[in-house]
Amino acid sequence: MDSSVVTPPAQEAPPAAPSQQPQPPRKGAVEGSATWRLSDRIGLATCWALGLLFCAIAVAIVVYLLLQGIKYLKPSMLVTPASGGFSQAESGGFSDAFIGTLIVAVMGISLALPAGVGIAVWLVEYGRPAALARITESTIEAIAGIPSIVLALFGTVIFSSTALGFLSRTSEGVVFGRSFFAAAAMLSLVALPLVVASTREGLSAIPQHVREASYAVGKTKIATVRRILLPTARPQVATGAMLGLGRIIGDTAIIVVLLGATQNFAPVGSAFPLNYLRGAGTTLTNFVYEASPTGNLNQPQKAYAAAFVLLLMVLALNAAVDIVHRRARKAGTWSH
Amino acid sequence: MDEGYLPEDGPRWSDQRAERLLGALVCAVVGLLLALIVTVFVHAWPSFAHNGLAWFGSGGDVEEQLNQIYLSGLEGAGYVYTFHAWPLIWSTLLITGGAVLLAMFCSLFVSVFIVEFAPERMRDVLQPVVRFLASVPSVIYGLLGVLVIVPFIGNHLVTEPQKASVAGVISLSGYSLLAAVLILTVMIAPLMISIFSDGLRSVRPGWLEGSLALGVNRWRTTWKIAVRSARPAIVAGTVLAVARAIGEAVMLAMVSGSVAFAPNPADGLIFVYEPSRPLAPTIVKNIDSLGSAPSNATLFAIAAFLLFSAALFSLAGWVARRAMRKYGATA
Numbered sequence: 106m107d108s109s110v111v112t113p114p115a116q117e118a119p120p121a122a123p124s125q126q127p128q129p130p131r132k133g134a135v136e137g138s139a140t141w142r143l144s145d146r147i148g149l150a151t152c153w154a155l156g157l158l159f160c161a162i163a164v165a166i167v168v169y170l171l172l173q174g175i176k177y178l179k180p181s182m183l184v185t186p187a188s189g190g191f192s193q194a195e196s197g198g199f200s201d202a203f204i205g206t207l208i209v210a211v212m213g214i215s216l217a218l219p220a221g222v223g224i225a226v227w228l229v230e231y232g233r234p235a236a237l238a239r240i241t242e243s244t245i246e247a248i249a250g251i252p253s254i255v256l257a258l259f260g261t262v263i264f265s266s267t268a269l270g271f272l273s274r275t276s277e278g279v280v281f282g283r284s285f286f287a288a289a290a291m292l293s294l295v296a297l298p299l300v301v302a303s304t305r306e307g308l309s310a311i312p313q314h315v316r317e318a319s320y321a322v323g324k325t326k327i328a329t330v331r332r333i334l335l336p337t338a339r340p341q342v343a344t345g346a347m348l349g350l351g352r353i354i355g356d357t358a359i360i361v362v363l364l365g366a367t368q369n370f371a372p373v374g375s376a377f378p379l380n381y382l383r384g385a386g387t388t389l390t391n392f393v394y395e396a397s398p399t400g401n402l403n404q405p406q407k408a409y410a411a412a413f414v415l416l417l418m419v420l421a422l423n424a425a426v427d428i429v430h431r432r433a434r435k436a437g438t439w440s441h
Numbered sequence: 442m443d444e445g446y447l448p449e450d451g452p453r454w455s456d457q458r459a460e461r462l463l464g465a466l467v468c469a470v471v472g473l474l475l476a477l478i479v480t481v482f483v484h485a486w487p488s489f490a491h492n493g494l495a496w497f498g499s500g501g502d503v504e505e506q507l508n509q510i511y512l513s514g515l516e517g518a519g520y521v522y523t524f525h526a527w528p529l530i531w532s533t534l535l536i537t538g539g540a541v542l543l544a545m546f547c548s549l550f551v552s553v554f555i556v557e558f559a560p561e562r563m564r565d566v567l568q569p570v571v572r573f574l575a576s577v578p579s580v581i582y583g584l585l586g587v588l589v590i591v592p593f594i595g596n597h598l599v600t601e602p603q604k605a606s607v608a609g610v611i612s613l614s615g616y617s618l619l620a621a622v623l624i625l626t627v628m629i630a631p632l633m634i635s636i637f638s639d640g641l642r643s644v645r646p647g648w649l650e651g652s653l654a655l656g657v658n659r660w661r662t663t664w665k666i667a668v669r670s671a672r673p674a675i676v677a678g679t680v681l682a683v684a685r686a687i688g689e690a691v692m693l694a695m696v697s698g699s700v701a702f703a704p705n706p707a708d709g710l711i712f713v714y715e716p717s718r719p720l721a722p723t724i725v726k727n728i729d730s731l732g733s734a735p736s737n738a739t740l741f742a743i744a745a746f747l748l749f750s751a752a753l754f755s756l757a758g759w760v761a762r763r764a765m766r767k768y769g770a771t772a
Contacts, residue, residue: 106698112502112644131548138660140658141658141660144658145658145661148550148660149558149660151549152551152554152559153554154551155547155554155648156550156551156554156555156559156563156567158547159547159551159567159570159571159574159630160566160567162574162575163573166574166577166581166585168551169589170581170585171586171641173653219701220466220470223462223463223467224463224466224467225692226463226465227464227466227467228467229458231463231464231704234589237467237468237471241467241470241471244470244471244474245470246755247474247755248470248474249681249751250681250684250686250742250751250755251688252684252688252690252721252727252747252748252751253688253690254688254690254721254744254747255477255481255688255744255747255748256742257476258481258680258724258741258744259477259480259481261731262480262484263480272471274514287729294473297470311501320521325456326453326456326460327460328453342493348576351576355576355577355578355579356578357578357580357635357691358690358691358721358725359577361637361691361725361728362635362725362728363607373518378530381701390578390580390691392585393580393581393583393585394691394695396633397580397583397584397587397588397695398587398588399587399694399695400697405588408584408588409588412581412584415578415581416577416581419573419576419577419578422576423569423572423576426572427501427569
């Protein structure tokens with residue numbers, strides 16, 4: 106049942122790939138569970154059962170959505186906008202939702218990435234005064250803990266204020282505060298803590314002597330950061346960005362509140378890219394929410410199709426994180 | 442400045458300037474958080490001020506109250522703020538508490554398994570699985586809940602006599618505490634597992650070896666030494682999971698039944714089949730009434746309550762971890 110060896114818990118953060126371990130774990134002198142008391146063996150069995158249960162849940166989710174996706178997803182859905190209709194066959198596809206997800210992802214991460222990297226650099230490389238550094242750390246933790254529905258409500262306040270009202274639809278002086286700008290700004294706050302944490306981890310894993318070598322050849326601090334530290338920490342920055350992206354495309358509460366209860370783009374004005382970004386819209390998560398039996402559309406087949414597309418995006422992001430990790434480990438950067 | 446000295450980083454990127462710029466960015470984010478807290482509480486104030494402590498109490502039909510609040514805002518003459526949130530708070534407590542307890546049990550065993558007992562190959566499967574479960578969007582969990590779990594509970598678990606016994610009060614269709622707790626458990630357990638296993642890995646090997654050398658078996662060593670000294674990590678993971686569970690809105694709006702009803706455990710086990718609605722989904726469901734001033738205040742009051750309780754849990758976690766610092770393991 107249990108054949109692994111008594112190894113001291115690995116010190117590296119993720120259990121390192123076998124190739125990287127200094128030597129293969131010792132074999133022999135293994136204490137099997139056969140001599141244990143019954144209660145201990147029941148405990149070990151529980152471990153196995155729960156571990157297998159989680160695997161089964163993951164497999165079930167993927168396989169079930171795959172089957173439903175194959176059954177209901179038609180490529181035409183990705184290019185047909187949603188339209189009114191009485192049956193699921195008449196009501197078009199979800200192209201606007203698909204494009205909306207891409208827009209939101211690009212806008213959100215292009216706000217969160219520079220901000221997150223900047224904050225991480227400040228925390229690791231500058232961090233003075235110390236009190237401000239401590240406050241910043243707690244702030245990032247707090248932002249990570251704020252429910253996204255609260256962020257969404259906050260967004261309705263700041264984006265319907267007169268100062269930022271021009272970013273979304275206004276009618277007779279009433280600002281609705283619903284636009285891609287509003288949603289992306291709040292979603293970037295969702296992604297921010299992940300980018301900061303990951304970048305920070307990467308930067309602080311770089312040994313001090315690297316910085317000293319750079320200063321010794323006359324580089325300034327910020328030049329060291331830009332030319333040496335950030336390129337070295339690139340795998341972590343990329344990981345943080347992709348984790349952030351995953352949260353952005355998966356978030357629903359902010360989209361439902363700040364992007365709108367529509368299934369089509371609702372452009373405002375005529376200046377091309379801006380009119381769409383200032384208007385309300387939709388994303389895949391919003392579409393799934395509305396198309397589920399508890400939503401307003403109630404088209405479960407389309408909900409499955411859209412959920413399948415969403416799941417594929419999430420799986421792709423996960424795979425990308427894995428590839429980045431594996432490459433970085435092979436290249437042997439300090440942080441791995 | 443000598444241009445040849447630092448060719449690619451001209452004076453535009455001077456050190457002081459960069460530090461000031463990054464410092465300004467940091468201050469802006471800190472300011473944003475403060476603005477958020479202040480805004481939420483200021484907007485929530487009318488609701489709290491009119492209800493006082495009764496806001497947290499029970500009494501009346503919450504749906505009816507929300508409707509009255511909304512209508513009074515449209516009429517514009519004399520806002521109504523009366524709101525007694527107890528059924529929503531109780532539902533949040535039941536669902537969050539149930540899911541966190543269940544997830545804590547599962548996560549402890551799974552993370553012990555990952556760190557100590559799983560064979561290499563099993564570990565290589567489990568870790569990506571946990572990461573995958575953490576990254577599935579909540580709306581997909583909600584969809585699967587509505588289309589798979591809820592019908593299963595409604596058709597197979599709830600018996601006809603049970604449905605008949607509460608027919609006059611509430612209908613048992615599968616949208617239930619049970620569905621909400623089970624799905625929420627799967628959502629928050631991955632978060633706990635990853636933090637718990639980081640904690641277990643950072644236990645000093647010498648402590649474990651000492652115990653093993655005394656002839657204590659691996660299972661007992663793990664539970665008595667590793668899990669105990671990883672307690673700060675366990676607290677940290679639990680706090681994060683609680684915050685996540687309190688704030689989960691969309692999935693719960695889909696599977697919890699969306700009825701402001703307070704299931705009573707005194708009724709026997711049937712209460713797990715009863716629908717309810719926690720606080721966060723209430724905001725999502727009533728979001729269209731934001732335009733009415735008293736509704737706006739009420740929804741912000743719910744948000745303020747969520748924010749406050751999340752902060753309270755973080756504080757409790759911080760205090761607990763401080764007390765456990767002597768165990769050496771970091772969280």
